[in-house]
Amino acid sequence: MIDARDLVERAVNGTARGPGNELRRMIACLDEDFLRRTLRDPNARHVSAWHSRARWRQRIDR
Known part of the structure; x- marks a missing residue:
């Protein structure tokens, strides 16, 4: 199973350092x-x- 946040994490880890750092901040x-x-x-x-x-x-919803 993969959720949206896992997919984002994969994208961040596969992004070059400069753009990846900006994406990490966002x-x-x-x-x-x-x-x-x-x-x-x-x-x-x-x-x-x-x-x-x-x-x-x-995490669980409040």
């Missing part, structure tokens, strides 16, 4: 907003190793 703002609007899911690490590898998979 995504950082979106990630901060996402973290403000969600709560950490205390059970995410127990769901699967896939869930535990990325912080955006370990």
